Amino acid sequence: MAAVAHVTGGRALATVQFASACGSLADRSTLRLLSAGHRGRSSSCSRRRVPASQRVTSKMVIPGFGESPEAKSAASLHNFFTYIAVRIVLSQLQAYNREGYAELKEFTDRVPLKDGDQFCAALMRESPRHKQLAMRILEVRQAYALEDFEWDNLRAVSFQRMEEGNTRLMRDFLMETSRFD
Incomplete structure (x- = not known):
């Protein structure tokens, strides 16, 4: 069961939603009384x-998650933004600096990009030329996250994919289990 508090016009109105119908009647009445702000008076009190x-x-x-799901998602996005920045810098270098492109491409083939910060730290320590490439990647990563990444679209696409996946899985399960032999 989950209790959700709403604030409307300066007054706290609590609503109780039951995730399952398994709760006992005593639990339900207690929650109703608590959600109405009841302190031993009738529920008709203001x-x-x-x-x-x-x-x-x-x-x-x-x-047992250790950190919030939002923190884990932020870490994944941080690493993904590094990957995107490397791709952008590689594309830019390919057009005007073939030597820099070859150096960065060779480094990305040799060093895995699992952790964006570790990747950039290793790139900085490789050579002075690689340090410049790492600094460029850091700049592009930040600029992409701040200016180009569509955060609202991320939320919308995430909800859409979740809804479509849930619907597809439930439909497939029903089709499997309700076949007539």
Whole structure:
């Protein structure tokens, strides 16, 4: 079960959503009383205003994850932005600096780009020319993340893919399990 607090017009209105119908009747009535701000009075009493610091919102708990899913996603995006920056710099070098292109291409073939910061640190320590390439990658990575990456589109595409995947999986499962022999 999950409790979600909403604020409307300065008043805290709590609604309780049940994730399953398994909760006992006592649990449900307790939650209803708590969500209505009940303190031993009838539920028809006026709602008591709850300070923002005392409002409770419940989110899913992810046990044993170590860090938040958002932090893990940020780390993945950070490494992905490094990959994108390397591709952009390679493309730029290919057009006007074939020697720099060959050096960076050789380095990317030799050193895996699993961790963007480790990759750039190794590139900086390779040679003075490689240090310049690493600095360019850092600049492009930041500029891409700040100016070119479409954050709103990421959210929309993520939700769309999740919805389509869920629908497809449920449909396929129903087709498999409801076939007549």
